[in-house]
Amino acid sequence: MLSEELLSALIQENDSKILLLVMDGLGGLPVDGRSEMEAAATPHFDALVRASVLGLADPVSPGITPGSGPGHLAIFGYDPLKYQIGRGVLEALGVGLQMTPRDVAARGNFCTIDANDVIIDRRAGRIATSLNEKLCEKLSAEIGRLDDVEVIIKAGKEHRFTVLFRGDGLDDRLTDADPQMEGKKRIPTTALNPAANRAAGIVNRFLNRAKEVLCDQHPANAAVLRGFAKYPSIPTMADRFGLRAAAIATYPMYRGLSKLVGMEILETGDTFPDEIQTLQKNFAAYDFFYLHYKKTDSYGEDGNFEMKRKSIEEVDRYIPDLLRLKPDVLAVTGDHSSPSVLKAHSWHPSPFLLHSKYCGMDASTRFTERECSRGALGKFSAVDEMTLMLANALRLKKFGA
């Protein structure tokens, strides 16, 4: 893999525009001989493919199923094995919490304990999200502050919530305060480094206070916390690639991941047409656009082949709108595969389409997993996608003389 330093040394700025469309969880698997992409009617993609090159990209490494974090970091050009984002931070991004450098984030579960503090249900019977929200409000009201540390609590789905401990001198080198097994007692966090002693004390006081506050809330009568993490320091896309980059995404997780690499987050609506409109309005103001489409993943994870197919067809209808903006480079890919037969993220490499004046051509006629497996770009590592986009935008100098 090319070093970050070398790539940065080759950057030359120009006024080209790069548009990266991420169809979340795009790749699929065949049902009755055809994958979701193969079953979809995509006249605009079909036409685009004839002026593009295709390939298949491994987000992390062959056989490895990535979460959304590593999947996106790779296509933004950040080695996901180097930049491992703590679980607490990803949760905070996912629920839309804004983190500061003073925060330690953690992922929480409501759980059920017996009279001896033994966890008898790690998920508190998967309580309703509405109850979760009420309990988080109650905890916030009762434990909103511990000394000078602000405690920010936000409900997730069912039994899940996120906590930010915001204060000075909080280090995240902490063990999980969660035995991650039923039939075991709750456990406190411990500092893995003396610098984290203060944070450990605060977290443990929080957990004990939470138990007091929740004592009459069976089955959600206690909480556990894990994945303690501070907001990481990552070089921005401006620093690394000389790009003024903007993100258009409707879900907090993807907006958060974009912010992590220094993108500007553009305000947008809830639908894909809203996102397209946001792109059109802002097209003059940035060099690089990350446009996120969520439904391909959602329907894949739901196991809904038909709706995933239709989502691909929905995106297809907007391809002419994207092309009318005349981006110098248009790339379309997924952050990982989400085959509807697996109802989950999967390890299969992501279809990748690259269109530019200088992309070359191959024999492909459709944007599908199989056509991508025979495309001119071959099989490659997703972290190289950014380099390919930059090259096609003529934003990279020659290496060596």
Add this chain to the structure above:
Amino acid sequence: MLSEELLSALIQENDSKILLLVMDGLGGLPVDGRSEMEAAATPHFDALVRASVLGLADPVSPGITPGSGPGHLAIFGYDPLKYQIGRGVLEALGVGLQMTPRDVAARGNFCTIDANDVIIDRRAGRIATSLNEKLCEKLSAEIGRLDDVEVIIKAGKEHRFTVLFRGDGLDDRLTDADPQMEGKKRIPTTALNPAANRAAGIVNRFLNRAKEVLCDQHPANAAVLRGFAKYPSIPTMADRFGLRAAAIATYPMYRGLSKLVGMEILETGDTFPDEIQTLQKNFAAYDFFYLHYKKTDSYGEDGNFEMKRKSIEEVDRYIPDLLRLKPDVLAVTGDHSSPSVLKAHSWHPSPFLLHSKYCGMDASTRFTERECSRGALGKFSAVDEMTLMLANALRLKKFGA
């Protein structure tokens, strides 16, 4: 490359079964336009390919011809550049010697020396294997022990033999006791580290005694030793992948390599049908099976295109038996290529076939080098094959959130 630690952290156990069929030296080269695989009539492989994905795997690195050791380690998921097994150990495995942690193994040659101890034939005229066996018996009778060190000698083919020095405090940091050239005097081994002084003394006493014992055995009137090595410590497949792994192989070398990574060695007969029967009998008891087929390599190394083609056809006839066991994952590959036109191992990447419920599909219709080069798995590193097999067996958790 993914670190071993990261991969191990993603392991989740389940009750799936993985079957890895290694057709030794499978890949070939065309003669009159068709390779051995292309010339073979393989109706069962042809059918299997339609429900599989293909690819080409480099055992070590593009252009590098591997021995059986590195070739197999790679497909077992062990980086062959990290785990370099000493030549003496590979020889010992090859002749079926069981090594203990107290042993130093070495590869030996009978040779011809003149009156001045100068080597005039490094291979003693390639004496008959039967004579070799008699000489090894004689050496064992005369030099079966040196002080408290047991000396275990086993004949190989022609002039080759293997020695194990079994005793306490024997270190393998020793130079070759072999000038590896004719017209030079025999040389003693020297310790590369003071810790190996004792072993050096024992080895040199052995060589001098061997010369005395063999003095009237012209042309095999002396011996040289090289490739001193102790049995390496390698993490097992159980430790790394959570797999109860079993090996079915008829040749000692492959049984030894399997044992090196902690596989259980199943007793089996001499033929492929014997091996299949062993597989059937033991299928319930393990998670992972390594099934080795030798003849594709033997005929390749003999330069016998026709018999290599027929061997591929023999394996093809047993594919239905393998499928009847309903393995969750079936992978078929070689440990290296052995084109009959080269009469040797070669650097060409190995054809790889992966079949599972979730493997996806490509446009391939036959299991051949050329079809593999266009398969959905593309060109990849053989060390990733284990990751792909584990992924397809749903034995890997998601990386990151």
